[in-house]
Amino acid sequence: MRGKRYLCALKCTDMTIINTLQQAVSQAVETLYGAAVEAETIQVNTTPAEFTGDFTIVVFPMVKLARKAPDVVGAEIGAYLQERVPEVHQYNVIKGFLNLELTADFWQRFLLEEASTPEFGRQARKGEKVMVEYSSPNTNKPLHLGHVRNCLLGWSCSQILDAVGYDVIKVQVVNDRGVAICKSMLAWQKFGNGETPESSGKKGDHLVGDYYVLFEQKTKDEYADWQKSEAALAAYAGRQQQDQSEEAFFKAYKNKWFNEQSGLGAEVRDMLLRWEAGDPDTIALWKQLNSWVYAGFDATYAKMGVDFDKLYFESDTYLLGKDIVEDGLKKKVFYRKEDGSVWVDLSDAGYDEKVVLRADGTSVYITQDLGTARMRYKDFGCEQMIYVVADEQNYHFAVLFEVLRRLGEPYANGLHHLSYGLVELPTGRMKTREGTVVDADDLIEEVISIARGQAEEYGALEGVTAPEREDIFRQIGLGALKFFMIKVNPKRKMIFNPEESVDLQGQTGPYIQYSGVRINGLMQRVEQEGVDLTPAKAYTDFQPQEKELLKGLYEYPGIIQTAAAEYDPSHLANYCYNLAKSFHRFWHDLSVFNAADPEARAFRLELSRAVGQVLRSGMGLLGIEMPQKM
RNA sequence: GGCUCCGUAGCUUAAUGGAUAGAGCAUCUGACUACGGAUCAGAAGGUUAGAGGUUCGAGUCCUCUCGGAGUCACCA
Numbered sequence: 001m002r003g004k005r006y007l008c009a010l011k012c013t014d015m016t017i018i019n020t021l022q023q024a025v026s027q028a029v030e031t032l033y034g035a036a037v038e039a040e041t042i043q044v045n046t047t048p049a050e051f052t053g054d055f056t057i058v059v060f061p062m063v064k065l066a067r068k069a070p071d072v073v074g075a076e077i078g079a080y081l082q083e084r085v086p087e088v089h090q091y092n093v094i095k096g097f098l099n100l101e102l103t104a105d106f107w108q109r110f111l112l113e114e115a116s117t118p119e120f121g122r123q124a125r126k127g128e129k130v131m132v133e134y135s136s137p138n139t140n141k142p143l144h145l146g147h148v149r150n151c152l153l154g155w156s157c158s159q160i161l162d163a164v165g166y167d168v169i170k171v172q173v174v175n176d177r178g179v180a181i182c183k184s185m186l187a188w189q190k191f192g193n194g195e196t197p198e199s200s201g202k203k204g205d206h207l208v209g210d211y212y213v214l215f216e217q218k219t220k221d222e223y224a225d226w227q228k229s230e231a232a233l234a235a236y237a238g239r240q241q242q243d244q245s246e247e248a249f250f251k252a253y254k255n256k257w258f259n260e261q262s263g264l265g266a267e268v269r270d271m272l273l274r275w276e277a278g279d280p281d282t283i284a285l286w287k288q289l290n291s292w293v294y295a296g297f298d299a300t301y302a303k304m305g306v307d308f309d310k311l312y313f314e315s316d317t318y319l320l321g322k323d324i325v326e327d328g329l330k331k332k333v334f335y336r337k338e339d340g341s342v343w344v345d346l347s348d349a350g351y352d353e354k355v356v357l358r359a360d361g362t363s364v365y366i367t368q369d370l371g372t373a374r375m376r377y378k379d380f381g382c383e384q385m386i387y388v389v390a391d392e393q394n395y396h397f398a399v400l401f402e403v404l405r406r407l408g409e410p411y412a413n414g415l416h417h418l419s420y421g422l423v424e425l426p427t428g429r430m431k432t433r434e435g436t437v438v439d440a441d442d443l444i445e446e447v448i449s450i451a452r453g454q455a456e457e458y459g460a461l462e463g464v465t466a467p468e469r470e471d472i473f474r475q476i477g478l479g480a481l482k483f484f485m486i487k488v489n490p491k492r493k494m495i496f497n498p499e500e501s502v503d504l505q506g507q508t509g510p511y512i513q514y515s516g517v518r519i520n521g522l523m524q525r526v527e528q529e530g531v532d533l534t535p536a537k538a539y540t541d542f543q544p545q546e547k548e549l550l551k552g553l554y555e556y557p558g559i560i561q562t563a564a565a566e567y568d569p570s571h572l573a574n575y576c577y578n579l580a581k582s583f584h585r586f587w588h589d590l591s592v593f594n595a596a597d598p599e600a601r602a603f604r605l606e607l608s609r610a611v612g613q614v615l616r617s618g619m620g621l622l623g624i625e626m627p628q629k630m
Numbered sequence: 631g632g633c634u635c636c637g638u639a640g641c642u643u644a645a646u647g648g649a650u651a652g653a654g655c656a657u658c659u660g661a662c663u664a665c666g667g668a669u670c671a672g673a674a675g676g677u678u679a680g681a682g683g684u685u686c687g688a689g690u691c692c693u694c695u696c697g698g699a700g701u702c703a704c705c706a
Contacts, residue, residue: 043646043648045646045648048649048652050649050650051649056648056649058648058649060648060686060687063686064686070686094649095648095649096648096649096686096687097648097649138706175706178705178706179705179706180706314706339704341704343704350632350633350634351633351702352632352633352702355703355704356704357704358704359704360704362704364703364704364705364706365705365706368706390700391634391635391699391700391701392699392700392701393700393701393706394634394635394700394701395633395634395700395701395702396701396706398634419635421635421636421699421700422699422700454668455668457668458666458667458668460666460668476668487643487644488642488643488644489643489644491635491636492636492643493635493636493699493700494642495642503642503654503655504668505654505655505668505669506653506654506655506668507642507643507653507654507655508654508668510668511654511668511669513668514666514668514669515669517666517668518665518666518669521665521666522665525665562646570644574643574644574645574653577653577654578644578652578653581653584669584670585669585670585671587665587669587670588661588669588670588671589670591664591665592665593664593665594664594665595665629666630666630668
């Protein structure tokens, strides 16, 4: 069971106030109405700000058992709780909602003993391993906007799973072989004149990507020339659909032409064959270009702040899966057709028949994934594997997981496709051929420079050294970009408009960072002036703005659990925003350092410290840094 | 066509079956001689695509309709 419970504070093995209330309500129903209600099923939420109270119990489900009106049931249970649970200070009932106000002592202890600890929100180690696969680029071109979303999701999910106690192994599959990289190789060989990243000053992945584009361009030129030839006219004359225009025909014909008539097509196929045969010169060329690409990728990953524990290379795994095919045949999960190809029939599960091994005995895409899954389990013994891959591959993963289940793989029930919507431009999907791809490096530079421009306008960093300033611009720019991408539900398709610069105001990363900067300012003064915080314990008359923050802090552990259970960091992003918003309001409405009495000052400082720590922790799980100044 | 997903203010979006659908941007109006104004407050903006149903209660679950996307390769 993967239940969602927002309100599951700190250590789940301990009794939390939520558990206490659930138990007490269950007893109340038993005592008052002689009916049994399982404690775990009782809904306890934090009370919305517009009502008085801290926690709210939904009494509707108990109404039928009691055979009384909702407000009567609420009042009776409320009275029972106030009597038996020391933490319950007061209660009120509105319709079917029982709002409970807890004692100041409860909140004091929560703030000072739980929320202030560095481990607040993190769970004990489970001793279970989870593998998260993300990024998984092709090596023929640099990373782009889509990879950015993928990396942020994958990396953040890894952190969140770690926080709830899993041992996480971050991996990527590097698609380093195949026709795509051969195109770059061929173009570089023919037209490159020995260009290297050193000679041209280009980043390696960009250099290789440029040759991929060049290959496509040269092919296009060749095709345009060919279209004037006798053979082309003959092909058009013999076309299937007589009403087809010449333009439409040649557009549709391009693949066939490339495979059968193009000179470059023949050359690139030849290169792929030589690669597969292990031709030393081809392998050397391949290694050379890929090494440039990896250096480029490493730089981009470092800038994004993501990393991996292990890399799987497709050149090592593309032949895998043959043994799993044999296994499947033995188990009668697969069957062989007359031509020798091997299939799996999933029509009873609502899918199609899928080929898992070609007639010539070579692997297809899914065969690699079957073999790789088994290899990973052997490598790490992970009970769960999460694949961060765009939603265009939903069907592929549904089939993959179904096949692994039928094969009885021990990890088959721990597989999850973290499917996310493609990032599109206002003009539609990004297309390499049309040059509309938003490059990851460019994008990162862009957001940093926006942050730089904005900061210079504010002029708040005057006493800061230049390198420190640059680091702050980087933190703000990346904070804005990361928050922008991660605050929306992963499965939602997202439109990115490069014309509209990334916002720094409102519901953004910098908004949250700014609340941290304010808190940091307070903490520095506490340090400098040696403020005594012990009077905090004597503060009991909480203001609504303070209560809002306390309730917000209380929700943090449950939010992490929800984010982990749903593999969805956006919950955490929205949580951080809401907490920062509450803090800004608190800051505006109440004096912290200049509070009227030492008790209020000490308490508000403690509260601010805890908020700052939770924000740093929560944003950290999203891969967003909190600058000291901005 | 089959299967899957999506449709919430002008735009971007939130909401474990629970209270008056919550924010941000954009628009308009206000707020520091007080801890940092990348802030705060207010106004305006919604038939949650539409129609039925289940439920004490539906943006959320079920059915149908409309609109959009993805996928249905011996490509990856």
